[in-house]
Amino acid sequence: MPASPSTARAINDRLALSLLQQEGPLTAGQLKQLTGLSRPTVADLVERLTASGLITVVGESGEQRRGPNARLYGIVADRAYLAALDVRTESVSVLVSDLVGRVLAEGSAPVVPEEGEAAAVEQAVELVERAAKEAGASGDAGRLHTVGIGAPGLVDPATGELRDSAGLPAWHRRLVAALQERFPQARVGVENETNLAALAEQREGAAQDRDTFVLLWLGNSCGAAVVLDGSLRRGASGGTGEIGFLPVPGTAGLPTATDCSGGYHSLVGAAAIVELAREFGLGSGGSTAANLVAEAAMDAPHRGAGRIDMRLRRVGATGHDGAAEGYRPNPAHARFLDALADRIALGVAAVVAVLDPGCVVLGGEIGPAGGAALATRVEARLRRMSPLATEVRAGTLGGAAVLRGALLTARERAQDELFAAPDR
Template sequence: MPASPSTARAINDRLALSLLQQQGPLTAGQLKHLTGLSRPTVADLVERLTESGLITVVGESGEQRRGPNARLYGIVADRAYLAALDVRTESVSVLVSDLVGRVLAEGSVPVAPEAGEAAAVERATELVERAVKEAGLSADGGQLHTMGIGAPGLVDPATGELRDSAGLPAWHRRLVAALQERFPSARVGVENETNLAALAEQREGAARDRDTFVLLWLGDSCGAAVVLDGGLRRGASGGTGEIGFLPVPGTTGLPTATDCSGGYHSLVGAAAIVELAREFGVGPVGATAASLVAGVNAPQRGAGNCATSHDGAAPDPRPDPAPPTAHACFLDALADRVAVGVAAVVAVLDPGCVVLGGEIGPAGGAALATRVEARLGRMSPLATEVRASTLGGAAVLRGALLTARDRAQDELFAAPDR
């Protein structure tokens, strides 16, 4: 059944707006070429979108031609403003942007949970207020159209709200309500931080060429995000990817419903990585897990084979004429641990690609990713490419901005029924 004229117009308008979002200002001729629409149809949609206040003339093309140069059309960036937040256990980061994603203000503050819920919420809210002011928006925040928030824990797929999860600060849930109260005209949405990181990697990072992949978040805690056929999978309760609870060999016990310390988390969480580095004599005391993985103060980033594997598996068979460094042996042992969880995910989902994210994944870079992929090749018959994140810890904030922009555009770009 063919689409109605109004539906066809809405589809064409959204296509044109998406192209302008992705590629920047375009001429009507360029829109015609990229959309495959006829010249009259493009002329109509340009007029319609201009009258709606969604696009405007932002300049002229530099083409030499008879008569005036072709007009360049671009999205009206100040039609709406967006905010994105990355809410961690002990810190909050924020950025404010216009509708095309140009960052106008950003900032971050530590939050001390021991100070109490009210103090934590107030400190985070004040950070957002300062960023809104620095972006040049009205003090009441009325120009703020959409706010995207990334936070650890489960997000109820039915209500879109953070669930009361064990081990997570109670002020996280209160913050969402406080921001909605402080900015009543803004559309406030919250999403699991790892899911947002995966969306950012899919749009702008290591998984841009993949419709199906898994992001393994490696930081203070661990988690996974699953993207299948281009869509994020959340699960019946919003818990897809709670890989920290995965029972694995090499731990001292089993996880419980309220404590993942007996699961995969106890192998690859930041505290476990720091302890593993200490066993190999890598890095200074007090260094972060990410800096230890990156090889700060290591004499070299050698890839030599160590005599034994941390989990008892056979060492990498590739020849290595140079003796391995302590850092190389540490990375080998870490790769053994990471591969245990990755192998379980691959056996169930067969994603073809796993991105190592968080702070640890990009810190290890290709050196860690290559090791994990080699071990995975010996553990699983399913071909899987392992890549290091290109966005790292910044992926959560970027993902929050992208989802906020999508939500705003879905509303603002909805063509009127004409």
Template sequence: MPASPSTARAINDRLALRLLQQEGPLTAARLKQLTGLSRPTVADLVERLAAAGLIEVTGESGEQRRGPNARLYGIVADRAYLAALDVRTEGVSVLVSDLVGRVLAEASVPIGDDTGTGPAVEQAVTLVERAAKEAGTDLLHTVGIGAPGLIDPASGELRDSTGLPAWHRRLVAALQERFPKARVSVENETNLAALAEQRDGAARDRDTFALLWLGLGIGAAVVLDGTLRRGASGGAGEIGFLPVPGTSGLPSATDCAGGFHSLAGAAAVVGLAAEHGLTAHAADLEREAAALVREAVRLADGECPGAAGGEDGRPSGVTGPAPGPAAGRFLDALADRVALGAAAVVSVLDPGCVVLAGELGRAGGDALAARVRDRLARMSPLATEVRPSALGGGAVLRGALLTARDRAQDELFAPQER
């Protein structure tokens, strides 16, 4: 059954808007080429979208062409403003962008463990307000939040989890109250990192892959056939609770100590590095662990002193003897640990590709990824690529922005009654 004229117009409009989103400003002639539509059809949709305030003339293409056929049409970027938040146990980072995803403002604030719930929420909300003001708006269309913990698949809310600050759960409601017209949603941080790596990072060519987040905590995300899988209770990927050999006990329902977290979390990595003669001093455990992994990679690769960092080429704050062989042994030991968790994911899901993400995954780079890949090849008959993150710790903010932008565009680009 052929589509009705109104349905056909809506399909054509969405197609054109998606192309303008992906490609940037285009001429009507280029839209005709990319869509396969006739010239009159393209002219009609351009007129409709401009009248609806969704697209505008942004310039002309080429110096030799002038007139209507050379006009470049682009999405009206200031039609809506978006905010993305990365909520950690120790603070919040935020960025504000326009509708096409151009970042207009960024800010962050640390929130100490001794900060009360009310003051912590107020600090976070004030940060968002300040960033929005810097971006030139006091109205946000969509707010995307990435946070650790479980997201209830029924309500879309962050579940009460032991070990997470109470202000995390209060933040969504507080932002909704402060920005009553905004669409506010929260997603697990590791899931957002996977979406970002798939769209803009290490998994751009993969429809199926697993992401292993290595940072202060441990997590995993699974994308199968292009779809993020959250699990029945929203807890798919809580790999920090995975029982593994080499720990002092077993994890419990309320504590991942004794699970994979105890082998590959930032605190465990710092301890493992110390065993191999490498120490560092940083503002927090995650940064300390990342500095140690980067230093080990440098030493194991035999970089010359003075290549980076201080006078001897070592990152600022990194001390201890740790010659090349010891650094290599540290990386080998770390790869042994990471491979335990990765092997469990591979044996159950056969994703074909594992991305080592988070600050530690990016710090380890190709050197750590290659070591983990070699160990998986010995442990599993399933062929698996292992790739380092391309986005590192910034993947959560990027994923939150991408989901906010998609949600806003889905609403604003929806077919209008005519």
């Protein structure tokens, strides 16, 4: 059954808007070429979208740069403002962008849970308010349209709400309602932080060529996100990827329903990695897991000359040829990476045996810190443990992946609503 005229117009409009989002400003002729639509149809949709306030003339193209055929049309970026939040246990980061994703303001602040839930929520909300004001998204002329939040814990797939999970701050759940109250016109949504990181790595990072992969988050805690055939999988209760609870050998006990300290988390969480480094005589009192892994990866065998130079500069060496030639790697770094890869491979092998994703991305702060040195070690162990061919890659976005993923989902939600709005 052929589409009705109104349905056809809606499809054509959304196609044109998607192209303008992906390609940037285009002329009517370029829209005609990319969409395959007729010239009159393109002229109609350009007029319709312009009248609705979704697109406007942003410049001219061509050598002569004049006349209607040279007009460049672009999405009206300030039609809507978006906020993205990365909510951690004791901190919040935020950025505010326009409708095309251009970042206009950003900031971060520590949150002190000991001061109470109300104070923690207020600190987070005030950070968002300051960023929105700086971006020009706080007055009548422009307000936040959509707020995307990335937080640890389970998100109920039926309600979209952050579930009450043991070990997570209670203020996390209160934050959503507080933001909705402070920004009543905004659409506020929350998603698991690891899921958002996977979406960001797929769009902008290490998994851009993959529609099926698993992201393993390695940070203060561990988690996994599963993308199959281009779709994020959340599971019946929103718990797909709660790999920290996976029972594995090498831990002191078994995890419980309220505590993952006996599971995979006990091997690859940041605190466990710091303790592992100490067993090899590495690190000092203030060393973070990501810094320890980065230092070991930089010093690991098969490193490039550039990595040697980076290390020499970091430790204050002169970097001249004699210093580079005289430098000898610390063998404890390689042994530490080998031991860490053994631990990581246990969880990866379990995921691969069940899902066969073909690709695993090591994300969070620690995966990118280990880079290829850590990823190749994990992949080598995986080849010995599993008959299923799996590529292991280091993530490229690091801890910033959560904010990027939150922004991408907020932008998609806003565009889904606004791009369906033109009068027919």
